[in-house]
Amino acid sequence: MTDAHSTDPATESFVAHRNLLFTVAYEMLGSAADAEDVLQETWLRWTGVDLEQVRDQRAYLVRITTRQALNRLRTLQRRRESYVGQWLPEPLLTAPDVAEDVELAESVSMAMMLVLETLTPTERAVFVLREVFDVGYDEIAAAVDKTPAAVRQIAHRARKHVEARRPRTTVSAREARAVVESFRRAIETRDPQDFLDLLAPEVVLLSDGGGIKRAALRPIVGSDKVTRFYLGGSLKAEVTVTTELTVVNGAPAIALLVDGELDGVMAMHVEGGRISGLYYVRNPEKLAHVTAETSLALR
Numbered sequence: 001m002t003d004a005h006s007t008d009p010a011t012e013s014f015v016a017h018r019n020l021l022f023t024v025a026y027e028m029l030g031s032a033a034d035a036e037d038v039l040q041e042t043w044l045r046w047t048g049v050d051l052e053q054v055r056d057q058r059a060y061l062v063r064i065t066t067r068q069a070l071n072r073l074r075t076l077q078r079r080r081e082s083y084v085g086q087w088l089p090e091p092l093l094t095a096p097d098v099a100e101d102v103e104l105a106e107s108v109s110m111a112m113m114l115v116l117e118t119l120t121p122t123e124r125a126v127f128v129l130r131e132v133f134d135v136g137y138d139e140i141a142a143a144v145d146k147t148p149a150a151v152r153q154i155a156h157r158a159r160k161h162v163e164a165r166r167p168r169t170t171v172s173a174r175e176a177r178a179v180v181e182s183f184r185r186a187i188e189t190r191d192p193q194d195f196l197d198l199l200a201p202e203v204v205l206l207s208d209g210g211g212i213k214r215a216a217l218r219p220i221v222g223s224d225k226v227t228r229f230y231l232g233g234s235l236k237a238e239v240t241v242t243t244e245l246t247v248v249n250g251a252p253a254i255a256l257l258v259d260g261e262l263d264g265v266m267a268m269h270v271e272g273g274r275i276s277g278l279y280y281v282r283n284p285e286k287l288a289h290v291t292a293e294t295s296l297a298l299r
Contacts, residue, residue: 023108028066070125085215099250110251196227206279
């Protein structure tokens with residue numbers, strides 16, 4: 001925005017709530033690029049609103065964002081049906097304060113975002129607005145074009161669905177970081193036993209190459225199979241693999257560089273001191289937001 005717009009009330013309000021609106025859109029879509037497009041659409045509609053008729057500008061902006069995100073989500077779901085291999089959310093390099101906010105970090109974690117993928121578009125919108133952002137039922141009803149009574153039923157159904165599938169956090173952020181750091185060293189030393197010591201017996205690996213980079217087309221389950229996948233195919237000896245510890249979606253993660261170029265980002269879920277979920281994003285079209293921090297907000 002230019003200085004000429006700095007005193008414009010519509011611009012000031014939009015900028016003040018931008019991080020919140022982006023977070024709403026991202027949690028609904030799992031794609032930072034699409035969330036940015038939704039924000040652009042929200043801004044265009046917001047500039048045509050008579051602010052004198054708006055009692056709660058935050059609620060109104062969230063309503064516009066939700067409607068635009070819902071429209072886009074329905075389109076994205078059709079595209080994902082033809083996606084090559086596993087589809088994973090677009091990873092975000094997040095600021096340290098996101099990791100410190102337990103509620104926010106859990107809501108944008110890779111594991112949780114994948115749970116949200118199992119909801120219908122309307123269920124996802126209702127769950128995100130109610131459970132993550134604490135939006136009132138009347139406001140949600142206006143955003144999703146349902147009655148408050150219907151929204152309560154949808155929220156109850158979505159909550160039960162998520163509770164049955166949501167990952168459980170059993171370690172502190174410090175413990176998780178220590179496990180991720182140990183796994184980073186295991187990747188570089190390529191010692192199979194180091195892998196096996198850090199992976200839970202029933203660890204699940206999901207890898208996303210988008211048909212552009214090599215990736216497993218189906219989930220790989222079990223510490224032995226995951227170890228063989230990395231050491232036998234994913235990270236071949238003839239290339240130089242280096243790693244960097246980073247923070248993705250509010251949790252410690254690993255950036256992998258092959259011959260000095262970013263090859264992918266590996267997020268993970270840690271339970272009981274071991275890695276139970278590995279999420280390896282190699283699709284280059286999804287790596288645009290891992291080189292600069294993305295600001296998120298719940299309020």
